[in-house]
Amino acid sequence: MKKHNFSAGPSILPQPVFEQAAQAVLNYNNSGLSILEISHRSPAFVAIMEEANQLVRDLLGIGSDYEVLFLTGGASTQFFMSALNLLGDKQTAAYIDTGSWSAKAIKEAQRYGNVEVVASSKDANYNYIPKEYAVPDGSRFLHITSNNTIFGTQYRELPDTRVPIIADMSSDIFSRPIDIERYGMIYAGAQKNLGPSGTTLVILHKEMLNQTGRSIPTMLDYNTHINKKSAFNTPPVYPIYVCMLTLRWLIDQGGVAVMEHRNEEKANLLYEEIDNNILFEGTTITQDRSRMNVTFVLKNKELEEAFLDKCERAGIVGIKGHRSVGGFRASIYNAMPRESVEVLVDLMKDFTAKNA
């Protein structure tokens, strides 16, 4: 039986993607070769890389003033690589701290320049997105984490600043339209809305580059990967291929505006149940609730085990909350069908009928 997979990431991908991705491992495009054994210099893979790049551009409305790269090392590598490439020793960058991922980005950037943390929601265990702060004029960029998977918060509106924004969008990229002009850089580990783990998407405005005067190891220099179209060394062929399939699926579904509408509906369905059900409550302030990661707890913690058991019996997996928040977390990325959210909501109702 196919499970209802609410994991925070790696996470659910569209079922048709799994089917095509499996077939390609046996025989890619009827070539007599597995996708796992084709050269990264082959016309077949060059075409996959080009299509993935173009689909990212089409979905987010990205023009030729931005570079689109498929790298490795996850967002964790971008935490330092972005600052290494974009923030000079004597330059200032502003950061907003909305949880563990922001905090890690801040820690790594501090090696390379003057990092000003202009706002933080740490005082309330990161249950909100800060609203009142000033970004210093002359900052090279303002770094944000657009969605926090652990605490279940998400920016609804971009910060009010003219400074170029760098966003770690690992957990909400392609979940809604974006105003690309506001961004100096976007990065995202693939393993939520984009594909399986093993590749990292980087979108970079050309004007952000080459302003630090710093000498950088070849593999850490964005210019290396720009000049070689993300294939300076052997790229992660299969993860990029599965991303390309997922991006095609996104286009077929109608793109990111359609996704936003569906994601809002799915999230509302679940948040309404959390708010109306007397046994449960949400963990973040209402206006900053994430539409990707819905965090909630049982008011009576002693019922937790029973609820998790009931989920398991219903084929619901990945619902246990992160240890920093406790309780439960339902990650409802693009590929999550509304039907699975309904299964969860019905189960919560039934649980309360029996335990209230």
Add this chain to the structure above:
Amino acid sequence: MKKHNFSAGPSILPQPVFEQAAQAVLNYNNSGLSILEISHRSPAFVAIMEEANQLVRDLLGIGSDYEVLFLTGGASTQFFMSALNLLGDKQTAAYIDTGSWSAKAIKEAQRYGNVEVVASSKDANYNYIPKEYAVPDGSRFLHITSNNTIFGTQYRELPDTRVPIIADMSSDIFSRPIDIERYGMIYAGAQKNLGPSGTTLVILHKEMLNQTGRSIPTMLDYNTHINKKSAFNTPPVYPIYVCMLTLRWLIDQGGVAVMEHRNEEKANLLYEEIDNNILFEGTTITQDRSRMNVTFVLKNKELEEAFLDKCERAGIVGIKGHRSVGGFRASIYNAMPRESVEVLVDLMKDFTAKNA
């Protein structure tokens, strides 16, 4: 029709691995989940990572004084990361230059310490492995490229030194037994004998670490990945899973001693034909010939197109030589069946019968 895949990498993997790897994309271990959607913190993936680690240890006879890591970024990342972690600003390391990959490793290491290139075969377009050189006493390590995919050379014996060796074994790891005690570190991009592209194996003697006093970004510090068992951040789940399947296959075949025997037989078969066939000749000196990448040319270059055409019609792919050498390159890694080498040899005989 299944092709005879002589690509240098990504390259052929065992057919049973493709079959299991495809099934896991649809439904991993009958869990109702695709391997692409399972959490890297799930018991299922933790077990895969542990098994892959143990299989590497079992196959190469590696004890607890070494760490075994699955990272990302390829050998190209290890070129600088090894020196960043292991070579202090005022320390000396020796390097042997046997081709493009060595040269890149040398270039990146020069950022971090005193790099002495103790020998090079550049004078003869890298068609041999240097034999006469001295490694300075007190060198932190001696870096070698154990097999050169482009020029088709391979170390038959390790350099005569007491200095710990660091070897880039990307293209011949698991092709033969090794004397692990001689190595301070081994690294290898997965995409030849180990698995698909997307992960990098690092084997590291514990005593090599923490001798530079250098502060290192979290993701570039080997200690980070050691402390978190290669899962500090989200690892490339699928590439590591397919490596684990390939390592299981290696054990089932009888291990690296059996591989060495088969690889020697396959290589001899092809080199004999190159030496006996009046139209062809090898490009490297006989005693340093690689058993992984067999490089050869047609004495009459005008016949090249015809030979490549004939190969294509016979289902032979990936046989074109690298532009630095020209001609042909037959990569005959562990997973290459003897039958495919026989097809190539028969085709060479037939080509000569018709064109000599």
